Amino acid sequence: MLPLILSIESSCDDTSAAVMQGKLLLSNVVASQQVHKQYGGVVPELASRAHLQNIVPVVHQALAQAGVKKEDLNAVAFTRGPGLMGSLLVGTSFAKSFAQALGLPLIDVNHLQAHILANFIDEKDAENKHPEFPFLCLLVSGGNSQIVLVRSPRDMEIIGQTIDDAAGEAFDKCAKVMGFPYPGGPIIDRLAKVGNSKAFTLAKPQIKDLDYSFSGLKTSFLYLLRDKIKENPNFIEENKEDLCASLQHTVVSILMNKFAKAVKLHPEVKDIAIAGGVSANSGLRDEFTEFGQRRHLNVFIPKLAFTMDNAAMIGAAAYYKYLDKDFCSVDLPPFARVEI
């Protein structure tokens, strides 16, 4: 009988709980926090308070939707990090007390590994195809931009990563200077669909090896706006679709250039995947799919619901640790910063 695992995710501004039987998803409840919109970004203290309010009803709903009683669970999993310390503390403390009260083993999960393992979540009545090992994954989120060589569910190596901002941060910060609310990434994606991606030329970084940089692009975007607004104060409003399309095109081509290099360096790899919040971007999804087809590689792209922060991906990662009986002690602290 496959284990029933309750998993908790609270690393940033989404409170989520999922119930899985093995890798099969039974429920995945996400409570997103709206309070941050008015501040143009996540306010850590407000995030922790909202997690405190959300965690009990979210877990309750996840168990109810799965039709699982807490006494039937085999383990409790939680995101250990990386993330906001206050947010992590809420999920970690809840998971520990819940597991202790029920006498269940605890499983700590690395949030970044979980984003990658979102590609392994099974769903009822779905095709459930997953990458074969080893594969290369482009992990792009609000806090990370990495190329990861995945040898097994528990053996991952970062072979390239950003030296400054993440791709999601570049989207969000450029959106902010255009006056869009947080998070700006999805708004840029929507407007880019009807814009001209060649309308404006933005700086592309010259960084060695497989590493990324997005801070120069952000500055280049800011200077473009500053110069154009001097000539026409309505410049942003009149050109927002073209600005978004040009920005998205530049971010995607920076991401794909280095990923193409990584593929060249790893001829043993036949499967490629994307993961993380920015992997919801339609321009990136299209470009990634076309790239894979051109190179005769099998392409894996998670469902939109599994690209953002969610507990189902924590459950998928926890399942592999459960198989190894790799449980953690109740005094294990959360980590704000931790590598794959």
Ligand code: KG4
């Ligand atoms: O993985 P995630 O939910 O949180 C982190 O762990 O960072 O990623 C959030 C990031 C934000 O920067 C958000 O703007 C970006 O993902 N994002 C997008 C899209 N949807 C979410 N960026 C571009 N296009 C999208 N469609």
